[in-house]
Amino acid sequence: MSLTLWLTFLVASVLISVSPGAGAINTMSNGMRFGVRRSLPAILGLQLGYGAQILLVGAGLGALVASSSTALTLIKWLGVAYLIWLGISKWREPVMETMAEDHSAVSSHKQFWNAAFVNLTNPKATVFLVALFPQFLVAGAPHTPQLVTMGSTLIVVDCLVMLGYALLASQLFRFMTTPARQRQMNRVFGSLFVVAAMVLASFKRA
Known part of the structure; x- marks a missing residue:
């Protein structure tokens, strides 16, 4: 893969990750409630789910x-x-x-697998990757190194974008000083998860 082609793919990867979705909602919810450091297990879980989708497509099962x-x-x-x-x-x-009580409310293990399942059950990712990868594959070159490069790029970019989402959300924690505000934000994020479910339910293949 040439540098020019990779840079084009990098731009596409950034746009994909920045686009709001269930993963971003999950990250922002965790970031605001637990802070950036405590959101890392969930971010890694998202990448496990994303990586599984990439492997699925790379192995030809995505099609x-x-x-x-x-x-x-x-x-x-x-x-x-x-x-x-x-x-x-x-x-x-x-x-x-208190902050201390909140930190112990949800285990890192639970955050990790909750987030992983969010991406594992996202068929849009599979269909999108099936459509995306062929556009950047060089036919005359070995496919495995190219797929590894593209898969690694997608995961690294998504990690960085999710960290940015978590950092942005964590800054809202200072405003969550009263039970009423906390309940409001819990309901906002809860509603966003349901909206994401509705969007996913309406998804139809072209």
Whole structure:
């Protein structure tokens, strides 16, 4: 892959990651509640889910999933149900008394797997990667190194963007000094998860 082609792919990767989605909502929710450092497990979990999607496409299975109505529908509705569950859980989440109590409220392990499942059940990512990768593959060169380069670029860029989202959200924590404000923000993020579920439910292949 030439430098010019990689730079073009890099720009596409940034635009993909910056676009709001369930992963960004998850990161901002964690960032505001736990701060940047405590959001790292969730960010890494998102990358596990994203990496699995990239491997799926790289192995040629993405095209199979994208062409199978049953497989795509099953994955889609699992994702919808999970996002709705996250939204309801966030809406009902109790307010935090102190920073210390909040930090121990959700384990790093739970944050990691919750976030991983958000990306694992996102069929849009599979379909998008199936459409994206061929546009940047050089036909006369070995495909594996190119796919590794593109996959690594996507994950590194997404990590950096999610860190930015977490940092931005963490700055809102100073305003969360009263139970009323905390309940309001929990309900805002809970509603956003449900909206993301509705968007995912409305997703149809071209």
